[in-house]
Amino acid sequence: MIIATETVIAMRCPSCGKLEFHKLSRFDFAGTNTVKVSCTCGAPKLIIGTKNRQQFWLQIPCVLCETNHLVYYRARQLWNEQVNFFYCSDTNVELGFFGPDEKVRAVAENYEHNLETLVDELGYDDYFFNPEVMFEVLNYLHDFAEEGYLYCECGSFQIEIDIFPDRIELQCKDCGAESVVYAETDDDLINIQNIKKIELVKNGFKFLNSIKNNNSNSGKNSGPKPKKRNKR
Structure with missing residues (x-):
């Protein structure tokens, strides 16, 4: 035996x-x-x-x-x-x-072990402006994280994710640096497909929906930061 x-x-x-x-x-x-x-x-x-x-x-x-x-x-x-x-x-x-x-x-x-299944089970389809784009962008972010391509300029890989109807906000748990990834339109999906990595910066949000030819456009957030939804 x-x-x-x-x-x-x-x-x-x-x-x-x-x-x-x-x-x-x-x-x-x-x-x-x-x-x-x-x-x-x-x-x-x-x-x-x-x-x-x-x-x-x-x-x-x-x-x-x-x-x-x-x-x-x-x-x-x-x-x-x-x-x-x-x-x-x-x-x-x-x-x-x-x-x-x-x-x-x-x-x-072989198992579809991804966030789309998770969100479907929790009934969040009506929460997102464009669920298909949101699911695809989330999967790309998780691929980046698994490959070590989602990190902060301070050197930390501990990135917190907050999900909103039209975007995902990323925040470094060590230094507080933030970035925003938009996930509402087909262009937003194309943008995330055209980048190789995401680096959070301290001096403002990195607006990934402004990327063209793999170049990012960083800048200060021009408006007040939306209130985060309650986590379930």
């Missing part, structure tokens, strides 16, 4: 949105009762704990309801040959999954 000793957890970061894979071994708990998993951006993703090595709990920060979910698994559930999913208990939206390395990566590759 072969006993599995490693599992791979796949989940998006509640801070930057990157989907990453984290190996978890039974031996990680040698000499300790808790294991902390963090994103490459530095944000905490989940805590795994146990008292008896037979039952384990996962504390998961939820990006949807902005609270921590606590779920329990037996050791044989964490380390087996099946892919298991965990969900937000309030919305029943999938937050991540775990299992054997190859199977988890296959699920991640």
Whole structure:
């Protein structure tokens, strides 16, 4: 009988949105009762704990309801040959999954694990001026983040995203620098498709809807900053 000793957890970061894979071994708990998993951006993703090595709990920060979910698994559930999913208990939206390395990566590759599905499930279609453009722009931003092409001039990769009906506002969590990405028209989508990276600056917003031939137009925000919507 072969006993599995490693599992791979796949989940998006509640801070930057990157989907990453984290190996978890039974031996990680040698000499300790808790294991902390963090994103490459530095944000905490989940805590795994146990008292008896037979039952384990996962504390998961939820990006949807902005609270921590606590779920329990037996050791044989964490380390087996099946892919298991965990969900937000309030919305029943999938937050991540775990299992054997190859199977988890296959699920991640074939599954439409993107923000369009997430927003559809939450019923935000009527919130956006142009949902199709918004979803595409959000996917581009997440691709930038995963490739390391979304960052601040201060050197930080910890970028907070606030979503409005017509745009996405980006803010550096370290220095407060801000940029705006518009996501309302086909031209806005073309603009984001024509750039290679986004760098936040301290001296004002970088208006990405003014990009032509891959050149950005930076400037001060000419009006008051719109009030952020309440996060759900």
